[in-house]
Amino acid sequence: MSLAAGATFVDGFPVDPLALDYAIHAIIDGELRNCVALEGTRATPGLLYPAYFAGGQDVRPAWLEPALRRFAWHAGRQPWSGYLRGLLRLLISWADPPASDEAMLLLAQLGPQLESNGAEDCQVGGRLRRVLRTARSHCRPR
Numbered sequence: 706m707s708l709a710a711g712a713t714f715v716d717g718f719p720v721d722p723l724a725l726d727y728a729i730h731a732i733i734d735g736e737l738r739n740c741v742a743l744e745g746t747r748a749t750p751g752l753l754y755p756a757y758f759a760g761g762q763d764v765r766p767a768w769l770e771p772a773l774r775r776f777a778w779h780a781g782r783q784p785w786s787g788y789l790r791g792l793l794r795l796l797i798s799w800a801d802p803p804a805s806d807e808a809m810l811l812l813a814q815l816g817p818q819l820e821s822n823g824a825e826d827c828q829v830g831g832r833l834r835r836v837l838r839t840a841r842s843h844c845r846p847r
Contacts, residue, residue, distance in 0.1 A: 715741060716785040718775055726771045732756050733772055733792070740788040750795060753788075757795055769796045773811040781818065790819060 714720055714734045721727060736754050743753055751758050757765060776789040797812075797819075 716775075716779070718778060726767075729768050729771045730775070732760075733768065733775060733789075736792055737785065737788050740784070740791070744784070750791065754792055754795060757792065765796060769793075770805055770808040770811065772796060773808060773815060776818070777811065777815055786818075793819060 714730065715738045716734070718730065718734075720730075724730070736756055739755065740753050757768075760768075772789060772793055776786060776793060779785045779789065
């Protein structure tokens with residue numbers, strides 16, 4: 706997905722077409738637009754996040770860090786944090802562990818915010834702990 710010149714992301718996240726992760730942010734924008742369109746419909750994750758389910762396991766891991774930065778940028782603003790939490794719940798469930806040190810740091814910092822009072826989000830913390838435990842087991846003292 707590509708945005709027209711001068712366009713903005715639906716959630717107000719800063720657009721930088723020259724950024725290395727611009728294409729990923731454009732995909733996330735499409736997912737967020739889809740969430741807005743389906744608000745109140747009790748849509749399944751497959752309907753809310755079609756690009757995630759259409760993307761292969763070889764491309765989705767690259768979405769984790771940009772999605773985490775976007776979640777942090779929103780600092781709890783709704784509905785964006787809720788929509789991003791849903792996408793992150795999917796991304797974290799497949800993380801093995803996240804590819805970058807920055808993603809690991811963001812996961813550690815944002816872990817408590819990724820939890821919510823909603824029953825559908827109660828497993829984020831458990832998934833996050835498994836990812837961090839797996840990453841820690843791969844770390845070796847220098």
